[in-house]
Amino acid sequence: LFINRVRGLPPGPPPLPLLGNTLALGDPIDQVMLRWSKQYGPVFTAWLPAPTVVIADYKSLQESVVKQGDLFGDRSVPSVQMKMLVDGEYGLVFNGNYMWKEQRRFALHSLKDVGFLSESLQESVKSYSQHIVSDWKKDGADGKEIDVTHNIMYGVANLIWLLAFGRTVQFGDPKLKVVKDEVNKLFVAFVHPCVPFLEYFPYIGILDPLFGYPIRNMKEVSDSCMDIVRKELDITEKALNYDEDPRCYADSFFIEMRRREEKGEPMGNFTRDQLAVAALDMWTAGFETTVTTLRFAIHHLMSRPEIQRKMQKEIDQQIGQRQISMEDQKALPYCMAAILEIQRLANIVEMNFYRETNQDTVIGGFRIPAKTAILPQFPSVHVDPKNFERPDYFCPERHINDAGEFMKDPRIMPFSLGKRQCLGEGLARMELFIFLTTFVQHCSFSSPTLIPPEIKLIRGITRSPELYTVKITARF
Numbered sequence: 483l484f485i486n487r488v489r490g491l492p493p494g495p496p497p498l499p500l501l502g503n504t505l506a507l508g509d510p511i512d513q514v515m516l517r518w519s520k521q522y523g524p525v526f527t528a529w530l531p532a533p534t535v536v537i538a539d540y541k542s543l544q545e546s547v548v549k550q551g552d553l554f555g556d557r558s559v560p561s562v563q564m565k566m567l568v569d570g571e572y573g574l575v576f577n578g579n580y581m582w583k584e585q586r587r588f589a590l591h592s593l594k595d596v597g598f599l600s601e602s603l604q605e606s607v608k609s610y611s612q613h614i615v616s617d618w619k620k621d622g623a624d625g626k627e628i629d630v631t632h633n634i635m636y637g638v639a640n641l642i643w644l645l646a647f648g649r650t651v652q653f654g655d656p657k658l659k660v661v662k663d664e665v666n667k668l669f670v671a672f673v674h675p676c677v678p679f680l681e682y683f684p685y686i687g688i689l690d691p692l693f694g695y696p697i698r699n700m701k702e703v704s705d706s707c708m709d710i711v712r713k714e715l716d717i718t719e720k721a722l723n724y725d726e727d728p729r730c731y732a733d734s735f736f737i738e739m740r741r742r743e744e745k746g747e748p749m750g751n752f753t754r755d756q757l758a759v760a761a762l763d764m765w766t767a768g769f770e771t772t773v774t775t776l777r778f779a780i781h782h783l784m785s786r787p788e789i790q791r792k793m794q795k796e797i798d799q800q801i802g803q804r805q806i807s808m809e810d811q812k813a814l815p816y817c818m819a820a821i822l823e824i825q826r827l828a829n830i831v832e833m834n835f836y837r838e839t840n841q842d843t844v845i846g847g848f849r850i851p852a853k854t855a856i857l858p859q860f861p862s863v864h865v866d867p868k869n870f871e872r873p874d875y876f877c878p879e880r881h882i883n884d885a886g887e888f889m890k891d892p893r894i895m896p897f898s899l900g901k902r903q904c905l906g907e908g909l910a911r912m913e914l915f916i917f918l919t920t921f922v923q924h925c926s927f928s929s930p931t932l933i934p935p936e937i938k939l940i941r942g943i944t945r946s947p948e949l950y951t952v953k954i955t956a957r958f
C-alpha cells in the first residue's frame with residue numbers, strides 16, 4: 483500500500499531505509515533543497531522522513547500554492563508532537579484544517595478591531611524606534627561596542643504583547659528576556675534531528691536518553707512557554723470589562739467564549755487551550771522572526787558601510803531629521819530596496835512549514851494524491867542563481883530600475899505564499915521599515931574589528947546570527 487502511495491510521486495534523492503533523506507539535510511537547508519531541485523527538477527520528492535513533495539521554484543509555486551490556494555491551504559499537522567506538547571491541535575500555525583480557517587479569520591478580525599495596522603499601532607512602532615535609538619546613543623557613547631539584540635527585542639516584544647495581551651512591558655523588564663530565551667530554546671529544540679521521527683515512530687521517545695533527552699527538553703521548554711502565556715492571559719482576563727470594547731486579541735477571544743456560552747452555541751475551538759496556544763503562536767511567530775531579521779540587517783549594514791551611507795543620504799535628502807512613517811516608503815526607494823534585499827539574504831526561514839493537499843491534483847506534470855505532505859520551499863527561490871545573479875551578494879541596486887524607482891520582486895516572498903501566508907506580514911513590514919530607516923537615520927553602525935566578523939548562524943525553526951557586537955555613532 484505504501485509503495486503504491488508513493489509510486490507516481492516526482493523523483494528525488496534516493497532515501498535511506500527509515501532515515502529517508504534526513505541525514506542529507508545538513509546546512510544550509512535552502513541550498514540543499516536548491517541542489518536537489520537542480521538535480522531532480524523543481525518539483526521533487528524528499529523523504530523527511532516521510533515522502534514530501536517539495537516545490538522549489540517560483541513558477542511551480544505560483545501554479546500550485548497560489549493558483550490552487552484552497553487545495554494547498556491545509557497544514558500537515560505534527561499531531562503526535564502537538565498532543566505531547568500542548569494536548570492537541572491548537573493554535574494558529576499547527577491548527578487542524580477545519581478549525582484553522584475559523585481561527586485565522588477570527589484572529590485577523592479581532593486584531594483589526596484592536597488596531598492592527600492602524601495609525602495608533604504605527605505611532606507605537608515609531609515611539610519604540612525612537613526609544614531604541616536614544617538608548618543606543620547613550621549605551622554606545624565613547625565608542626563602546628554593544629549588542630543590539632536587547633533593545634530591538636523590547637521594542638518588537640512590546641508590540642506583540644500589546645496586540646495579544648493588551649499591555650506593554652517596561653524596557654529592561656527581565657520577564658521579556660526570560661520569554662525570549664525560552665522561545666529561542668523552543669525553536670532550537672524543534673529542529674533536533676530526532677523530532678521529525680516522533681511523528682512516525684512515537685516509540686522513539688524510549689530512546690530519548692540515548693540522544694541526550696531532546697524530546698524531554700522540547701517538552702520542558704514548551705511547558706515553560708505555555709506557563710508564561712497562561713499567566714499573562716490570567717492577568718488580561720482579570721482586567722477585562724465585558725461591557726467595553728476589547729483591548730487586544732485575548733479580550734476578543736474571552737468575549738467570544740462568553741457569547742457562545744450564553745447563547746448555548748457549540749464552543750468549537752473557542753477554549754482556553756486554543757487561546758493559550760494561539761497567543762503563544764502569535765508571540766513566537768511574530769517576535770523571533772522580526773528581531774532576527776533586524777539583527778541580520780544591522781550585521782549586513784555594518785559589513786557594507788557604503789550601503790548604509792546610501793540609505794542615510796536618501797533619508798537626509800528626502801526626510802531630514804523628522805520621524806519616518808509608512809507614508810515615506812515611496813520617497814525612499816533605496817531604503818526599500820535594501821530592506822527587500824536583507825530579507826532575501828537573511829532567508830530566516832530556511833525550510834518552510836509543511837502543507838498538505840486536500841484533493842488529488844497535478845503539480846509539474848506529476849499526479850499528487852490528496853493528503854500528501856507538501857513543502858512550498860520558497861527560501862530556495864531566494865538563493866537560486868537563475869533568479870539572482872551572485873545570490874549571496876548584498877546588492878540593493880538589483881531592486882532599483884533605471885528611473886531610480888524601487889521594483890518589488892514577487893520572487894522574494896519571505897512571508898511565504900498562498901492561504902497560509904504569514905498572518906502578521908503587515909505588522910512585520912511596518913516594523914522593518916520604520917525601525918530600520920529610523921536606526922540608520924539616527925546612527926551609523928560600524929564593525930569593532932577592521933574586517934567585519936562573518937555571520938555565524940544558530941539553526942532552529944528560524945536561523946539567526948550568533949551574538950555579535952557593533953559600534954554605534956550618533957548622527958545627530
Ligand code: HEM
Binds near residue numbers: 836902
Ligand atoms: C520578519 C518577520 C516575519 C517573517 C519573515 C514571517 C514569516 C512567516 C512564514 C514563512 C510563515 C509560514 C507560512 C507558511 O506556512 O507557508 C509564517 C506564518 C505565520 N506568521 Fe509570520 N513572519 C513574520 C512576522 C510575523 C508576525 C509579526 C506575526 C504576528 C503578529 C506573525 C504571525 C504568523 C502566524 C500566526 C503564522 C501562521 C499562519 C497560518 O498558518 O495560517 N508572523 N510567517
